[in-house]
Amino acid sequence: EVQLVESGGDLVQPGGSLRLSCAASGFTFNIYAINWVRQAPGKGLEWVSYISSSSSTIYYADSVKGRFTFSRDNAKNSLYLQMNSLRADDTAVYYCARETYSYSHVGSFYYSYMDVWGKGTTVTVSS
């Protein structure tokens, strides 16, 4: 079964740090890019970060740039989100999501989408 399982969510004080993990199984992990997407309580989806299959390209949302670091270990089929200088507005469910990238010969264009999502892990930043 194709699966992503997040872990590491916890209650942490403002200014603290946390490391989230995402374990992949059931597919060839090292050919897929992965994203982190978060959802604050009662709010919509917010993209956090992207990492390419080889880790050569990493992007961050402005809201986390300089505080979060996304990495992956293809030998362990795992991804990590190191979160530092946490703030109250980082409180959210964090999902990791696999990104499929392909080419449409009909329209001659590339497309990508998040096709596999984990169930999420909850991060609460509060004193």
Added chain:
Amino acid sequence: QSVLTQPPSASGTPGQRVTISCSGSSSNIGSNTVNWYQQLPETAPKVLIYSNNQRPSGVPDRFSGSKSGTSASLAISGLQSEDEADYYCAAWDDSLNGWVFGGGTKLTVL
């Protein structure tokens, strides 16, 4: 404030057809394909439409997507009670170098 703009709510009765709009700009919808995600209560999002109008296997053909210029829309025909969920549009933004989402539309089946 989300980069992509969706109506916060939509509703319809069983059997009706409803549409949800998604408005963006030249750097996101205008340049890249649009995906739609469905999030049932207390669950993770699931891809409903990818590449503007493609359905993954298992998604009923009651769901359809379209895109024109810097806008996109999701149509749901033959509305069913199990369609009650939050729906999000998303596209890659070339200026931000990241995915952007709409604020989400809560669909209520009356």
